[in-house]
Amino acid sequence: MKKRQALVGVAVTAGFLSVAAGQAPFSSGNLAVMQIGDGAAALTVGGAPLFVVEMNPSGAVVQSIAVPTTTSGANRGMVVRGTSTSIGHLIRSVDGQYLTFTGIEAPVGGTSPSATPAATNPRIVARMNSQGVIDSSTALEDAYNADDIRAAITTNGTDLWTVGTSGTFSSAGIRYTTLGSTTSIQVSSGPPTNTRMLGIFGGQLYISSSSGSFLGVSTVGTGVPNTSGELITLLPGFPTGGGTAVSSVYDFYFADANTLYCADDRTVANGGGIQKWTYDSFLGMWLLDYTLSTDLGTEGCRGLVGRTTKGVTTLWATTGGSVANPNSVVRVVDNGALSPFTVLATAPANTHYRGIDFVPTGGGPVPCYPNCDGSTGSPLLTANDFQCFLNKYASGDTYANCDGSTGNPLLTANDFQCFLNKYAGGCS
Numbered sequence: 285m286k287k288r289q290a291l292v293g294v295a296v297t298a299g300f301l302s303v304a305a306g307q308a309p310f311s312s313g314n315l316a317v318m319q320i321g322d323g324a325a326a327l328t329v330g331g332a333p334l335f336v337v338e339m340n341p342s343g344a345v346v347q348s349i350a351v352p353t354t355t356s357g358a359n360r361g362m363v364v365r366g367t368s369t370s371i372g373h374l375i376r377s378v379d380g381q382y383l384t385f386t387g388i389e390a391p392v393g394g395t396s397p398s399a400t401p402a403a404t405n406p407r408i409v410a411r412m413n414s415q416g417v418i419d420s421s422t423a424l425e426d427a428y429n430a431d432d433i434r435a436a437i438t439t440n441g442t443d444l445w446t447v448g449t450s451g452t453f454s455s456a457g458i459r460y461t462t463l464g465s466t467t468s469i470q471v472s473s474g475p476p477t478n479t480r481m482l483g484i485f486g487g488q489l490y491i492s493s494s495s496g497s498f499l500g501v502s503t504v505g506t507g508v509p510n511t512s513g514e515l516i517t518l519l520p521g522f523p524t525g526g527g528t529a530v531s532s533v534y535d536f537y538f539a540d541a542n543t544l545y546c547a548d549d550r551t552v553a554n555g556g557g558i559q560k561w562t563y564d565s566f567l568g569m570w571l572l573d574y575t576l577s578t579d580l581g582t583e584g585c586r587g588l589v590g591r592t593t594k595g596v597t598t599l600w601a602t603t604g605g606s607v608a609n610p611n612s613v614v615r616v617v618d619n620g621a622l623s624p625f626t627v628l629a630t631a632p633a634n635t636h637y638r639g640i641d642f643v644p645t646g647g648g649p650v651p652c653y654p655n656c657d658g659s660t661g662s663p664l665l666t667a668n669d670f671q672c673f674l675n676k677y678a679s680g681d682t683y684a685n686c687d688g689s690t691g692n693p694l695l696t697a698n699d700f701q702c703f704l705n706k707y708a709g710g711c712s
Contacts, residue, residue, distance in 0.1 A: 285465035307349055307416045310643035312676075312683060314346060315339045315589070315600060316383055317613055318372045318639040320364060322350075323632045327607045330393040331363030334372065336383070336412060338643060341600070343613055343628025349416050351385075353392050358421040358464070362387030362408040365398045365432065367607055369549070370480060372638030373435040373535065373587060378484050379688060381646040383412040384436040385639060386446065389423060398432045402455060407433035409444050411463065414644045421464045429455040435639070437482050439508060445471070447479035447491055458482070458491055460510040472504060472514045484508055485538040491516065492533045492546070497524040499531035501546060519544075521561070521570035532556070535588035535639075539597045540693075544570065545618075547585035549604035552577045556584020558599055560618065574621035580614065587640035591680055600628075602637040611637050645683055652711035654703060656683070664711055673703050 310316070319335040321327045334351040354361040364371045364387045374385040387408045390397035397405060406423035413419075422444060427433060433448040442463045450456040454470065456477035461468035476495040482504075483490050489504040500522030505514030523530045528550065535547045542563040550556035557577030561570045577584075580603070587602035597618045603611040610631035616623050631637045655664055656672035677684040677695055684695050686702035 285461050285467045285469070308347060309415045310338055310645070311340075311346065312643070312645045312681060313341065313679075314643045315341060315613070316374060316376075316639075316641055316643045317587075317602065317629075317637050318374045318385060319348070319631065319635050320372050320607070320638055321366060321635040323634045326634050327366035327636065328393070329365060329367050329396045331388070331390045331397045332366035333363060333392055334385070334387060336374070336385075336416075337637075339613065339629060341615075343615075345629065349412075351387070351410065351418060352420070355389065359418070360389045360406065360408050360420045360423045362410060362420055363390055363392055363397055364388065365396050368398065368432060369586070369604065369607060369636075369638075370534075371432050371434050372636075373481055374639035374641055375435060375437045375481075375483065376641040376644055377437070377441060378439040379441070379646075380644060380683075380685065381413065382438055382441045382644050383641065384438050384444065385410050385412075386433040386436050386448075388433070399430055402427055402429040406466065407446075407448070409433075409436045409446060409461070411438065411441060411444075412644065413441075414646055419463065422461060423466055424459075424461060424468050425466050427455050427459050427461075427468050431456075434479070435481050437484060439484065443510065445482060445489065445508070445510075447482050449478040453477065458489075458504055458514075458516075469510065469512055471509055471512060472516050473512065474515060476502075476516065480533070481535050483536060483538070486541060490536070492536055494528050494532050499523040499526070500533050501536050501544065519570050520568060521564075521572075529554070532584070533559075534586040535601075537588050537590040537599065539590060539592040543592075543597075545588060545590055545597070545599060547588035547601055548575070549584040549586045551582055552580055552584060553582070556604065558585055558588065558601060558616065576616050576618065576621070576623055576625070578622050579624040579626075583611070585614070587638055589641045591642075593678070593680055600640055602640050607636045610635060613637055613640065645681075653686070654707040654709075655711060665707055669707065670703075673700075 338346040388397040409422040410420040428448040429452040431450040458471045459468040476493040476498040478495040481492045544561040546559040583605035585601040590599045613629040656669040686699040
């Protein structure tokens with residue numbers, strides 16, 4: 285991939301210093317929600333600004349970070365098409381240190397940024413770390429021409445995979461690039477080329493789509509491929525016909541290797557909500573157990589993130605619907621098909637919530653990893669740090685992934701040994 289010359293350090297990117305002013309590092313365990321629009325005017329087909337909103341798990345807003353709309357140095361300004369319901373998603377990296385999200389280098393307002401050529405209005409992949417610092421130097425000139433880039437994921441902050449659509453076949457589909465690049469590789473040239481969301485679980489890359497005979501979640505090749513010619517395979521059991529009237533899956537969450545939750549943005553009356561799928565090893569296929577929608581209202585869901593602790597899954601989602609009406613962040617604890625939803629937050633007027641995930645941790649200055657409780661006394665490391673680590677491990681916090689593994693399960697006994705080794709090594 286062709287790369288632009290990057291500027292070293294945040295201090296030289298003056299346009300981004302204003303973003304960081306008054307901004308605090310993210311707090312581990314909180315949610316990141318993508319807000320489309322600033323509320324000043326109704327969303328239109330023109331370019332709309334983005335805001336990463338930090339909320340606690342109960343929906344209280346901690347801070348809102350504006351994504352710059354003007355280019356400064358290596359970093360590109362970015363907007364999204366205000367009336368599109370398929371864009372504005374964000375995803376936390378496999379290593380837990382970053383959020384990635386996408387847009388287009390175009391002005392606020394004006395005509396639809398999605399209609400622009402990628403060669404003149406690059407499709408932007410932004411990476412945000414735990415300090416809220418944004419790197420938007422990845423500006424793809426060969427991807428999603430005259431249409432939308434929808435989402436991106438990274439394993440490590442450098443390798444990036446994207447999804448979206450385009451009428452130009454060679455610029456559509458699932459693509460791979462690296463931080464700071466201007467070109468990308470089309471990972472799969474086969475159907476579907478109209479793709480919605482992506483995720484990595486157990487070392488495997490997955491995407492969602494609602495196009496042709498791919499109505500749900502699919503694997504992309506084997507593992508996390510970064511070369512062309514990979515095949516997309518729909519998970520057996522998901523529908524293969526009927527279009528969005530039958531299935532309209534966006535975000536998804538694997539609770540474990542045999543349990544998959546999917547956000548479906550159809551109306552509740554037509555099957556929308558959060559679907560729970562389980563894998564039947566005897567039949568060799570995924571089965572739809574039920575759809576969570578009690579007290580959800582009329583609209584289904586688009587964004588989705590979950591946490592599974594001791595076999596109980598809690599899900600946070602953004603609701604669907606038209607951008608003409610503010611939507612919500614909701615939460616449900618899956619205790620069965622009739623589990624009720626709780627509305628945690630409603631988007632301000634003239635805005636819309638879209639992507640949701642947990643905030644990144646790490647990726648910034650970490651003076652001493654084993655100082656889990658953040659104490660400053662002497663001695664710095666005490667038994668309290670062991671208890672802190674145990675608590676984070678029990679809650680599934682990615683801080684406890686000491687060995688940096690990416691398999692399933694993410695947290696294992698190796699993390700305890702890793703923490704012991706780091707504790708024994710002390711702090712410099």
